[in-house]
Amino acid sequence: MKLATWNVNSLKVRLPHVLQWLAENPVDVLCLQETKLTDDKFPIAAIEMAGYQVVFSGQKTYNGVAILSKLPITDVLKNNPRFQDEQQRILSATIDGVRVVCTYVPNGQSVDSDKYHYKLGWLAALHDWLADETGTHANLAVVGDYNIAPEDRDVHDPLAWVGQVLVSDKERAALKRLTQLGLHDAFRLFEQADKSFSWWDYRQLGFQRNKGMRIDHILLSGALATRCRACVIDRAPRKWEQPSDHAPVVATIE
């Protein structure tokens, strides 16, 4: 199974990019974040024409997640059953024996904001729910935009970012707690180039200068990590016209 995740920053704007990328990279499963579409506006027909089934959970203006799959999708669940949340940030489904959780972790805005506290509470609730899910599903993949750079090597300029949102100790500790449930960062199962990032600021030629961060992750249960043969960030669509600020991350599971 080829499993990918991509924060598209508006599926309305990025639908052509998604279709082109799938044509060039016919992965089995693609998880999307920040669709920014209510469910009545979701482009089901265009995605089905491309050979994918799709489930989605959206809202107006913000957030929104979707799972595209070549193979049948079953047992769809919206949100974290343990966390009351108006914001549509989690969608789970079973595909080919793999439990896929597509997640868009809150950004947090800044460490002194209410949004930061919401992020930490949200992550704690995710941990508590996934503690059960890891027991229930041996083949579990929790993928998406985590809005956390796990280590300094995942940040273009760690000194400039010390203590800031996306890299703060509390956020990194929350992510580490997820990995301590037995979920492995697929990207770090393999040797990778230095300064590998999945997001680059639109401003100040961020991509051209590689001023980015690695904040989009594929976390795999032990059973899936053992079967994982590769994990790459595809920078190509970040070079296209009117790109998302994020690049897709792709894991190959035998």
Next chain:
DNA sequence: ATGGCTCGTGTAACGAGA
């Protein structure tokens, strides 16, 4: 210099993202 781009909303700036 707390901006710089890009998005949705809605049709003018502004909040939010990261």
